[in-house]
Amino acid sequence: MLTSIAVALTLLGSGVQAPQTDSLDWSTCPGDKIGMECADLRVPVNWQQPGGREITLKLGRLKATGTSEGSVLIAYGGPGAPGIAITRSGNRWAELRERMDIVTWDTRGYGEQIGGLSTGLPCTWTRIPLPGFPEDDADFGRLSDTNRGYAEACRTKDPEFFANMSSADQARDMEAIRKALGGAGLNFYGASYAGFYGQAYARLFPGQVRTMVLDGTWNHSTADWAGELEAMARSNEEAIGRFFAWCAAGKCRDVPAKWRKLVAGADRTPVPARQAGIAYDGRDLQAFAVSSARRGAEVWPKLARDIRAAAGGDASGFVPERGARYPDQSTGVTECVDWPRPAGRAELEATIARLRKVAPNAGTASTMATATLGCVGWPVGVTNPPAPLPKGLPPMLGAGAWGESDAVRRVLRQVPGSVVVRHEGPGHTLQASNPCARAHIDRYLTDRVLPAPGTRC
Structure with missing residues (x-):
């Protein structure tokens, strides 16, 4: 008894909650080679009808190698991802696991087609080229009809499940997992798109958050969506600006001038990639250039050569080495219920004009204004729109490289005391690749100790 009291006092002093007994039936995962346990958790398809039909979430757990002080729930984005397979594929949580159980899950709807073990939508998705901007109202109507037809091929197989695939649905699944683990406050790490799960959870269950890390994600917590689109465009403009500054100091001083002339000409007459x-x-060229510019100096020499070649009449250098030949879009089954979409061509054209003004070199490329073109006409409305975070949340930790850290900062400036760790360079998410950021993340998740404001890794 005295030992139990001493352990409890130690945990309270460190800020870690004493673990509680969970209600899950854990057993060795199929094909496991690293000691991961799995369990099934039944949750409603539609959280608005908790007594209705259920689906199965497959959970995975790596127990703490030392004395467990609680659990950290991990999600990898995607927007859906096989959390179990990803967690088993490396040793990225070794230090955190010394004190905490690592728990993950295969997200709802994204089943066998991505290697997931939870209940999946019975759909086969392919990545398709982003549609062009509609030229008139009739063209906008055709875009709407095309998108609806694409989505209906999946929706009709399971309309209820199709309509409940938002990040807010994932967040409600997270709350069910938290309760099943014993009901202690949630410790959550969300990478990339899973950062939207975290933001949705913070809105829905603010009183249950103990710690939350948003790594390499974007801002889904704003009341000013038009302003957020402009912030995305400015971030892309900064990425190309870094490349142009590098050119100005080296052997490609001619490239910035060639670039604007190339884009303007390609909008009139597309440039062949022979x-x-x-x-x-x-817009295609801008999307490829923004992607390359974000990757840093390692690829900038090739980008300069590709721009020169395209200005000479051959854009073959922009063709991806594998996969889609055009900038493409993902399925939309989650994205199209998370993000606002244009209601008509006039609204879309006003947005395009505004973004091109704030980002003359990057334009609309790699912003949600472009990505949500595939959502026009989607048969389910936006059920989880962006919205500000509530008051009363505990200080949170963000992480990210270049533009991603800026986006995370726009989220966390709403939560007093929060800190964003920035990597001044390229990359997508920091925990897996940046030991400095990983150390800060681990310390925060265990002891609720944040790094100093302005920390760079």
């Missing part, structure tokens, strides 16, 4: 038998318009 090796692939296709042609790219200005």
Whole structure:
């Protein structure tokens, strides 16, 4: 008894909650080679009808190698991901696991097609090229009809499940997992798109958050969506600006001037990529260039060569080495219920004009204004729109490289005391690749100790 009291006092002093007994039936995961346990958790398809039909979430757990002080729930984004397989594929949680159980799950709806073990939607998705901007109202109507037809092929197989795939649905699944683990406050790490799960959870269950890490994600917690689109565009403009500054100091001083002329010309007459038998318009080229510029100096010499070649009439250098030949879009089954979409061509054109003004070199590329073109006409409305975080949340930790850290900062400035760790360089998420950031993340999740404001890794 005295030993139990001493352990409890130690945990309270460190800020870690004493673990509680969970209600899950854990057993060795199928094909396991690293000691991971799995369990099934039944949850409603539709959280608004908790007594209705249920689906199965497959959970995975790596027990703490030392004395367990609680659990950390891990999600990897995607927007859906096989958390169990990803967690088993490396040793990225070794230090955190010394004190905490590592728990993850295969997200709802994304089943066998991505290697997940939870109940999946009975759909086969492919990545398709982003549609072009509609030229008139009739063109906008055709885009709507095309998108609806694409989505209906999946929706009709399971309309109820299709309509309950938002990040808020994932957040409600997280709350069910938290309760099943014993009901202690939630410790959550969300990477990339899973950061939207975390933001939704913070809105829905603010009193249950103990610690929350948002790593390499974007801002889904704003009342000013138009302003957030502009912030995305400015971030992309900064990425190309870094590349242009590098050119100005080196051997490609001619490239910035060539770039704007190239984009303007390609919008009138797409530039052929002869090796692939296709042609790219200005928005295509901007999407590829933003992607390359974000990757840093390692790829900038090639980007300069590709721009020069395209200015000379051959855009073959922009063709991806594998996969889609055009900038593409993901399924939309989650994205299209999370993000606002244009209601009509006039609204879309006003947004395009505004973004091109704030980002003359990057334009609308790699913003949600472009990504949500595939959501026009979607048969389910936006059920989880962006919204500010509530008051009363505990201080949270963000992490990210270049533009991602800026986006996370826009989220966490709403939560007093929060800190964002920034990597001044390229990359997507920091925990797996940046030991400095990983150490701060581990200390925060265990002891609720945040790094100093302005920390860089």
